[in-house]
Amino acid sequence: MNDLLQQLNRVRGVGGTMLVSGEGLVMASALRQGTDENQLAASIGNLLEGTNKICSNYQLGKLAAFNAASELGGIVVLSTGPAFLAIVIDPSANLALLQLETKPFVERITQRLTLAT
Amino acid sequence: MESELERLRKKVENFPSASLYNRLAELARNAGGNDEAEQVCRRCMKEFPRNGQAYVILAEIESSRGKRDDALKLLQTGIERDPRSVNGYMLLADMMVFDKDVPKAIANLRQVLAIKPNDAAATAKIAELEKAHGIAPSPAAAAGAAGKSSLGNEPLMPFQGPMTTAIKASTGSRTATLDALCAEPGVRGALVVDMHGRVVVTKNLAAGQDELLAALSADVARSAQAALTVVGIEKLSTWALTGGAGQVLTFQRDRAFSVVVLADVTVRPAMLELRARQTLIDLGAA
Numbered sequence: 364m365n366d367l368l369q370q371l372n373r374v375r376g377v378g379g380t381m382l383v384s385g386e387g388l389v390m391a392s393a394l395r396q397g398t399d400e401n402q403l404a405a406s407i408g409n410l411l412e413g414t415n416k417i418c419s420n421y422q423l424g425k426l427a428a429f430n431a432a433s434e435l436g437g438i439v440v441l442s443t444g445p446a447f448l449a450i451v452i453d454p455s456a457n458l459a460l461l462q463l464e465t466k467p468f469v470e471r472i473t474q475r476l477t478l479a480t
Numbered sequence: 481m482e483s484e485l486e487r488l489r490k491k492v493e494n495f496p497s498a499s500l501y502n503r504l505a506e507l508a509r510n511a512g513g514n515d516e517a518e519q520v521c522r523r524c525m526k527e528f529p530r531n532g533q534a535y536v537i538l539a540e541i542e543s544s545r546g547k548r549d550d551a552l553k554l555l556q557t558g559i560e561r562d563p564r565s566v567n568g569y570m571l572l573a574d575m576m577v578f579d580k581d582v583p584k585a586i587a588n589l590r591q592v593l594a595i596k597p598n599d600a601a602a603t604a605k606i607a608e609l610e611k612a613h614g615i616a617p618s619p620a621a622a623a624g625a626a627g628k629s630s631l632g633n634e635p636l637m638p639f640q641g642p643m644t645t646a647i648k649a650s651t652g653s654r655t656a657t658l659d660a661l662c663a664e665p666g667v668r669g670a671l672v673v674d675m676h677g678r679v680v681v682t683k684n685l686a687a688g689q690d691e692l693l694a695a696l697s698a699d700v701a702r703s704a705q706a707a708l709t710v711v712g713i714e715k716l717s718t719w720a721l722t723g724g725a726g727q728v729l730t731f732q733r734d735r736a737f738s739v740v741v742l743a744d745v746t747v748r749p750a751m752l753e754l755r756a757r758q759t760l761i762d763l764g765a766a
Contacts, residue, residue, distance in 0.1 A: 412497070416696050420689075
């Protein structure tokens with residue numbers, strides 16, 4: 364799985380990637396050096412708990428994507444079947460383009476995870 | 481048990497989350513440490529005020545200490561803050577049964593079914609109470625007995641508790657700030673929330689639903705900011721979640737107010753952002 368994350372890191376605007384379980388546990392990580400991956404995964408776990416509550420209360424269906432942004436960059440979390448792909452994005456990233464470029468990676472990760480389970 | 485407790489204590493210190501607090505409190509209580517469980521619950525209620533389970537555990541502890549009034553208040557506050565707390569309604573129903581207030585007990589059990597339509601325990605308990613007290617089964621239960629169960633279609637009623645968090649604007653001019661946003665095709669409803677997760681203005685969202693969305697979106701914003709902080713990014717300005725059948729988008733201004741929009745999945749976020757920013761400007765002017 365790390366090979367896919369490393370490839371994804373080469374996409375313009377991507378500043379690091381990580382595969383997280385729904386409970387906020389790290390499954391694979393290719394983050395920048397110095398980033399606390401456990402802390403990030405735990406925060407994303409909390410985030411998923413909240414977003415799932417919103418989805419179930421307001422009949423939004425299964426969570427497909429989440430993104431949080433600021434002027435200095437952001438984080439995109441994409442559903443990959445049984446897990447979630449978190450992508451740290453640089454401020455220069457074009458979100459629409461990034462969405463297109465990450466789509467094949469999301470499909471491949473989903474495929475691998477589905478086969479593994 | 482001891483090692484599991486130790487492990488959880490450390491984990492809660494390093495990566496606090498509502499579910500970890502709940503588990504730690506339950507383990508501590510099961511190990512006979514009511515005081516530690518109480519401390520854990522109170523800390524959880526402070527850090528994750530919308531986590532209903534902490535209130536339920538603490539209410540059980542208070543009840544076991546003979547402090548029934550305190551337990552009742554805790555449960556009411558917990559349900560108001562977490563209106564989908566199944567365990568909260570169940571415990572409240574038990575307390576009502578103890579008080580011989582059967583209608584209230586059944587009402588609480590019906591709230592459980594409104595949240596969890598196939599909850600076997602709640603269904604069985606309603607039937608048992610109705611039979612024991614000679615109450616005619618509700619039409620829903622009767623339909624269920626005839627093989628066409630409609631139990632679980634109960635509407636979730638807004639909970640009337642001791643705490644009111646909404647500070648809705650009373651003037652028409654403020655609600656008008658959301659008119660343009662809600663007039664966009666595909667927008668189901670919207671609200672403006674203050675930094676504490678309280679509703680300031682709301683439009684097209686049912687009573688109770690607006691406060692719940694405000695509270696949940698405030699929780700999500702906190703978690704999102706925590707995740708951003710880990711990667712060195714401050715000042716969250718927008719977040720959006722997309723589900724298979726809809727989306728929620730939030731736009732912030734100076735961290736003081738946020739516009740939360742509930743929309744169809746087809747709506748373009750860029751267009752909504754313009755409207756939401758205008759709403760925040762209008763609100764500032766108001």
